Amino acid sequence: MAVVTAPIEHGGMVVAPPTIVAPAYRGLWSWFTTVDHKRIGILYGVSAGTFFVIGGIEALVIRLQLWVPNNTLVTAETFNSLFTMHALTMIFLAIMPLSAAFFNFIIPLQIGARDVAFPRLNAFSYWAFILGGILLNVSFLLGGAPDAGWFAYANLTSRQFSPGPGLDFYILGLQVLGVASLAAALNFFVTILNMRAPGLSFMRMPIFCWMSLITMVLLLLAFPSITVGLILLMFDRFFDTNFYSVAHGGDPVLWQHLFWVFGHPEVYILILPGMGVISEVIPVFSRKPLFGYAVMVYSGIAIAMLSFGVWAHHMFAVGLGPLADAVFASTTMLIAVPTGVKIFNWIGTMWRGSVSFKTPMLFAVGFIAMFIIGGVTGIMHASPPADLIQTDTYFIVAHIHYVLIGGSMMALFAGIYYWFPKMSGRMLNETLGQWNFWTFFIFFNVTFMPMHWTGLLGMPRRVYTYGPELGVTGLNQVSTIGAMGLGFSVLIFVVNLFLSLRSGEPAPDDPWDGATLEWSIPSPPPAYNFARIPMVHSRDAWWAMKHPERMHLDPIEVTPLAGGPAHPTERPHEVVATEVAAAPPIIHMPSPSYFPLLAAAGLGLMAVGLLLADAVGPGVIPIFAITGLIVLFGSIYGWSFEAA
């Protein structure tokens, strides 16, 4: 424990300082026991970045294999593992945890809180995520990676057709990642609802917090479906049940339903945080408040609700019948409405603003452009007749990469460039940033634009090679060149990251002249974030504090607080400061704990038991399961009664 005192200057004199009891971070071990949301956010970011590079290398090998027809760089089996692991890695180990890095670092700062609602549960989520990532990736070394696609359709996944351990790693890895996501979703759901600073009503919340809140609801409600699907698959593979076995009356299509009832909300779990990020970036770099704030919120909610009613558009080729196809086609097209509303609002925000194209803004605008292309092709295959032609071809590959790279990843890059100064205390280099963006933008299109034609010309996806007679060799070579360029662009980013961390320009507290509360505190923020919990009187709370005189010109959601200052433009910190002078307060931050790491290890023990079953015999399953459960619940019990 270190004691940190923050004296408060008030009218030129220092008044009674609050005493802040916060953990002193020293050495590597402190990263394993940390419960500080900012450090966990950094851990998430670094881990996700590492997995992003691994997934990217897998993609490059895939593109090299497709360089010429009938290539023999990798075998068909390896190719199957590569595209499966590329998808799993990018979705579950790169984009989701990169969003989680921002949830962790930014949400408490934006809502004026000192930490998340459950700091230890937060650390547990991170360690469970790492365990899941290890389980998935270690399969390469232990008998073969999952190779049935990230969707793992039954009954290809039965023991009979996939005898190796790859799918066991798939089941266990995804179950553990599901536990991590559930824990994180519970935590941030409660944090956003309950830890807001006084006066920060729902319709004053930064839009990133809104989109995150919606994402949490999606995580809570969508993950149980795949959890059950995976449990049934696990029982089929380990305990000889017949859920997906046609020979015993089972129905492989049940898996498809369970998977996509999760899988489609998952798409919005991937994109909504990104939409939240650019809804923060675009107003700041346009020098205007977000256009149509309320409609942006409602559109996000509408997207989330509709996302539970569209899953079968992934299954048009199954043959669900014309009625089901028609219903799911309509609901799918309906999602385009709130999405379109959002796009118009971003454009409306930039309209007549004084737009400055710094790197974060470039990525945000790049997001809008690329997401429109991905969205339009999405509407194309919302129509079942069109989908039957496009499904399982490279056209779909182009579509998902336009929404997930051109969409989610570009938005997350915008977030990295936007919030890096707050996270690290250093500015990212702007020249390298511009290079990063333009190479990324150009090579992204070089890679994926030709795939629309590759697909329409009939090249099926997930096949390890193609014949020269298909006439797609040139298009494939363009895509491969583009992919190498994308790799180069990511390299620029990594170089920028390291150079800027070493010798970047020190970041001021508020480098972009921002509008939200994270810019009101030092860069990087102290352990306790806010010496004084801010009072919020309007939307764009920090902007209102910086420019109280302007707020009456454009009174957005400005109302006097019950018990707060009568006039909304009164500077809140002064009010608090006088209270401080009367009574020196003490701020207590949660102390480090090794229980979260131990709890995740308990989960790991349960997984190891199942993985050993093949080699040692089924007897090990209950031994490891019970030991693991005791460690897991013992650790949770332990942290519940630990001294805060």
Add this chain to the structure above:
Amino acid sequence: MAHAAPVVLDSGAVSPPSVEAPLVLEHPHPSIGIDNRKLLMWAFLASDCMFFGTLIATYMVYKNRSLDGPLPREIFDVPYTSVSAFVLLLSSLTMVLALASIQRGEERKMRIWLSTTALLGCVFLGGQFYEFTTFYKDGLTLSRNLFGSTFFTLTGFHGTHVAIGVFWLLSLVTHSLRGRLHQEHSLFVEIAGLYWHFVDIVWILIFTLVYLIPD
């Protein structure tokens, strides 16, 4: 802006000033008036709803699709299971009484009602164990047919929930015996109660859909 640079001092270099002062800088949560832990339980139960919803949906989809027996109507003993369902429902009443006791500060009464709730939960679990063994002797196993797979998976996960609840209740009793659970901690009993009632409600659904409408 008046956020002054904080001074970081080494451990023990400065002793904090007296802590009698009210924590005026403490975060004034919860913003929506429900305690964090209670809200967490509500959110978890929402997620658990989807979990059991999916398991029940799987059972319903595979109803009457088993290729061979034993079938539900051949082995269900509805009067027997009705008794054990009644026992579980009764435990919701004793749970309510336990919470009412601690809210009035009657710790001994609370321990009695909590223990009764746990006991009723154990009776239910014992009943389920007996039922499972009987079915097993009749030839119904997890892998025998689709009915066996869906039935044991659904009721097994429900039973696991009940078992976790029993451990939870007993740990509350232990804490109370050690003198660590008083009137001001009634929230802990309330949260355990939320979970317990949820598990009961799920059983009402399962009992109706699986046992009472067998075909």
